[in-house]
Amino acid sequence: MGILSDQTQSMADPRSRLLELSESSGTSLSRLSALIGRNSSYLQQFIRKGSPKKLEEGDRRTLAEFFGVKEAELGAVEEKSYTSVSPFRDDDFVAVPRLSIAVSAGPGRFANGETPFDNFGFSGRWLRSNGLDPKMLSAVKVEGDSMEPLLRHGDEVLVDRTPGPWRDGIHVVRVGDTLSVKRLARSGQGRVSLLSQNLAYPPVELSIEDVEVIGRVVWKSGRV
Numbered sequence: 316m317g318i319l320s321d322q323t324q325s326m327a328d329p330r331s332r333l334l335e336l337s338e339s340s341g342t343s344l345s346r347l348s349a350l351i352g353r354n355s356s357y358l359q360q361f362i363r364k365g366s367p368k369k370l371e372e373g374d375r376r377t378l379a380e381f382f383g384v385k386e387a388e389l390g391a392v393e394e395k396s397y398t399s400v401s402p403f404r405d406d407d408f409v410a411v412p413r414l415s416i417a418v419s420a421g422p423g424r425f426a427n428g429e430t431p432f433d434n435f436g437f438s439g440r441w442l443r444s445n446g447l448d449p450k451m452l453s454a455v456k457v458e459g460d461s462m463e464p465l466l467r468h469g470d471e472v473l474v475d476r477t478p479g480p481w482r483d484g485i486h487v488v489r490v491g492d493t494l495s496v497k498r499l500a501r502s503g504q505g506r507v508s509l510l511s512q513n514l515a516y517p518p519v520e521l522s523i524e525d526v527e528v529i530g531r532v533v534w535k536s537g538r539v
Contacts, residue, residue, distance in 0.1 A: 381444075412454065413471065419458055419495045435454050435471075451475055455472060460513055485498050487529040
């Protein structure tokens with residue numbers, strides 16, 4: 316009886332429910348505020364001070380989809396419907412720009428420009444579940460064979476340009492005027508190695524100051 320009462324109270328109070336979801340997922344309120352494009356204290360004020368009085372529809376939808384719960388749990392008025400609803404929603408697909416540049420997986424290539432010529436459509440829910448901000452994503456083409464068999468000539472990769480300390484992994488980097496896609500690994504104090512998957516290409520070791528990390532590769536596409 317007590318457990319049922321607590322659940323009912325949580326469902327009836329969107330502030331308590333949001334705080335509960337935040338704590339159970341380990342996602343801070345400031346990060347959730349950034350997810351909906353608000354300042355870092357927005358949801359803290361909503362929960363602690365009651366300002367705003369209720370979440371805006373777009374913010375509520377984004378948070379509900381992020382946590383995989385019904386909008387009613389965050390304050391929406393749930394309407395009864397007797398018609399079937401498609402599980403797919405066009406308004407939750409995000410257009411990620413495909414840039415008219417190529418990143419080298421070979422000897423090196425100069426960037427030709429960064430003008431989008433097309434888009435990839437991604438599920439907004441899938442992006443959020445992987446911690447990706449659509450505004451910080453772009454797709455570029457791979458040229459060369461140094462990252463085979465992982466990345467092949469003609470593949471396109473999704474690059475996350477979110478600022479922050481980089482970690483070992485596959486990144487798009489700029490060295491001088493050349494863009495490359497390589498696996499990065501720290502190789503000592505102030506040094507970094509650019510590694511190829513294709514063992515025919517030896518590692519390249521550079522000072523960290525000489526390498527600009529553009530972003531981390533988080534997804535790839537390619538023809539079979």
